[in-house]
Structures are given as C-alpha cells and as structure tokens.
Amino acid sequence: MSVKSAVRVLEIFELLRDHPQGLNIKEIANALDFPQSSTFHLVKTLYERGYLSLAELKKYKLGPKLIQLGTRSMESMDLTRDARLPLTRLMEQVEETVFMAILSDGEMVYVAKVDNNRSIRTTAQIGSRKPMYCTGLGKAILAFLPKERRAKMLAHTPLVPLTENTVTDHEEFERLLEHYKEQGYATDDGENEEGLYCIAAPVFEANGQVIAAVSVAGPKERMIKRHEFIVFHLTQTTKLISRNMGFMA
CATH class of the missing domain: 1.10.10.10 (Winged helix-like DNA-binding domain superfamily/Winged helix DNA-binding domain)
Structure with missing residues (x-):
C-alpha cells in the first residue's frame, strides 16, 4: 500500500x-x-x-541533497560489484561463508554473500537487515564511525538481547567498540545467532570514512582454531577493497 x-x-x-x-x-x-x-x-x-x-x-x-544521495547510491552499487572477486577469493582462502554489509538508516544491510560448500545455516541473506550492535559487521562499522555520529545512533538504539551472549550494557558496548577499533576488526560470538561466530573488518572509501564491512562466519570451534589465519586474509581483503574505493591508508 x-x-x-x-x-x-x-x-x-x-x-x-x-x-x-x-x-x-x-x-x-x-x-x-x-x-x-x-x-x-x-x-x-x-x-x-x-x-x-x-x-x-x-x-x-x-537540490544538492539529491546529488549527495545519488552519489552514495552509486558508490554502494560500485562497491558491491567491485568487491565480488575479492570476496570470492577470501571465501576460497578461509573456506567459510563471507558477507559484506553497509549501513542504512541505523541498521546494517547485507549486500553480498559468498557461500562455501560447508557453510552453516544462517538467516542472513542479501537484502536482509540486522541490528548493528549484535553483529560482527555492524560492530565493525560502528567502531570506525566518527564518535559523534556513533553516539547519536546508539542513543536511539536499545540493546535488546537476541541471545544470551548479546551485550546489553551501553558502557561495556562502548568499551568493546574502542577495543575493536584498536585491533582493526570486530567479532560476534553468537550474539545474533547462537552457534555462529563472525570476524568482521571495515571497508573505507576515498575520504577515509567507513562505508561497509566484510565478515567471515562459521561454527565457533572451527573459527577459533583458525582465528589468526582468518583475520589475516580478512583484513588483507578489506584493505584491497578499500584501495579499490580510492582509500589510501
């Protein structure tokens, strides 16, 4: 209607x-x-x-606001297309499911998914939306947003528990985001879906602003055993995609 x-x-x-x-x-x-x-x-x-x-x-x-929105829309479409090959290579390297998401109206939206033949079942699909605070992708984006923008978003975001692992205390959550920013990636330990462990890293555009995030997701035991290996290939991939978007670290 x-x-x-x-x-x-x-x-x-x-x-x-x-x-x-x-x-x-x-x-x-x-x-x-x-x-x-x-x-x-x-x-x-x-x-x-x-x-x-x-x-x-x-x-x-x-008016000029439409130019801004149109430019952002084009960047999102280009990002999805240009990231397809690096995301596929990442999936082949780590042998787990790979996702990419962007921020949209206070939530994260999945814009790419590359399945592995041993992928576990998940509700995440291209186009679906998830809260920022309980997903690795969302937390990777939040951690690298300007503090004022992040604070404004979180002020209007109740931290509702989706599993027993969901962080619901705002002060603890802020400390976690600062930690993620320092180490360069975020994690999700069954905070959105029980049994699913995710490692996610940010993607930046030419002006240095975070534009998206990429994650590797799989069963916790398998992910923990290969944690450093996955982090290495994940961050190499997000650096490559960021460079393709014009970001020079």
Missing part, C-alpha cells in the same frame, strides 16, 4: 528532473494535478531539507 504524500514527493522529483530550469508551485500543482496548498507545503519542506533549490522567478529545481 503506497503512502500518498510519499508518492507525491517522488512525482515532484520526477517532474523536476524533466524541467532543469525549474517550475514554480502553481506550475508543479497544475502539471501533477495536486491541490496548490498541499503542493506548497511539500515543496517548502523539500526546499528546507535541501532536496530542492530555489532559482529565479520563484522556480524550484532539484
């Missing part, structure tokens, strides 16, 4: 895409057959948030 106001916003964007010189509110309302009063409020909100800009003669055009 579509939301009327959201559909109208998208129709405004699509209309202005075809009118680079801009349209005024009356022209937008007439072209889309919207009431002029509601068009005014929608356009005003979009302008105040940077999604529209105001040109001469009170004409509105697509």
Whole structure:
C-alpha cells in the first residue's frame, strides 16, 4: 500500500528532473494535478531539507541533497560489484561463508554473500537487515564511525538481547567498540545467532570514512582454531577493497 504524500514527493522529483530550469508551485500543482496548498507545503519542506533549490522567478529545481544521495547510491552499487572477486577469493582462502554489509538508516544491510560448500545455516541473506550492535559487521562499522555520529545512533538504539551472549550494557558496548577499533576488526560470538561466530573488518572509501564491512562466519570451534589465519586474509581483503574505493591508508 503506497503512502500518498510519499508518492507525491517522488512525482515532484520526477517532474523536476524533466524541467532543469525549474517550475514554480502553481506550475508543479497544475502539471501533477495536486491541490496548490498541499503542493506548497511539500515543496517548502523539500526546499528546507535541501532536496530542492530555489532559482529565479520563484522556480524550484532539484537540490544538492539529491546529488549527495545519488552519489552514495552509486558508490554502494560500485562497491558491491567491485568487491565480488575479492570476496570470492577470501571465501576460497578461509573456506567459510563471507558477507559484506553497509549501513542504512541505523541498521546494517547485507549486500553480498559468498557461500562455501560447508557453510552453516544462517538467516542472513542479501537484502536482509540486522541490528548493528549484535553483529560482527555492524560492530565493525560502528567502531570506525566518527564518535559523534556513533553516539547519536546508539542513543536511539536499545540493546535488546537476541541471545544470551548479546551485550546489553551501553558502557561495556562502548568499551568493546574502542577495543575493536584498536585491533582493526570486530567479532560476534553468537550474539545474533547462537552457534555462529563472525570476524568482521571495515571497508573505507576515498575520504577515509567507513562505508561497509566484510565478515567471515562459521561454527565457533572451527573459527577459533583458525582465528589468526582468518583475520589475516580478512583484513588483507578489506584493505584491497578499500584501495579499490580510492582509500589510501
């Protein structure tokens, strides 16, 4: 079921895409057959948030915020495509399931998964979303976010226990994130799914900001026995993907 106001916003964007010189509110309302009063409020909100800009003669055009969002979207798609070969090589080296995820609206979203023939069953699939605080991927991203942004996210994130291993104390969680940042990778010891152990490392874009994370996941006993071996190949892979994204450490 579509939301009327959201559909109208998208129709405004699509209309202005075809009118680079801009349209005024009356022209937008007439072209889309919207009431002029509601068009005014929608356009005003979009302008105040940077999604529209105001040109001469009170004409509105697509704004700079859309460029930022479009650029981020393209980067995500390029990241997924360009990382495919390194992720496959990593799976072959460590012989475990490999994942990659990005941050989206306060959660992590799986954008790649490379199965091994001895993979264990997991609910994680491409496109599925998980909380940041109880996954290796999410914690690897959180650990390397700017502190202000991280604090703002965590202030609105209840640490709900999903298993008996989930960390639910905010102070302890912050200490863990600092530890992960120092060592360069994060772990998930059955905190999201019982029996599943993950090691995850961050991926950076050209400006040095964390853009994604890659993880190796498998049964705890098997992962612990090969911990250093997995960490080495995992971090070599994330460094390679980061370089491909323009990051120079």
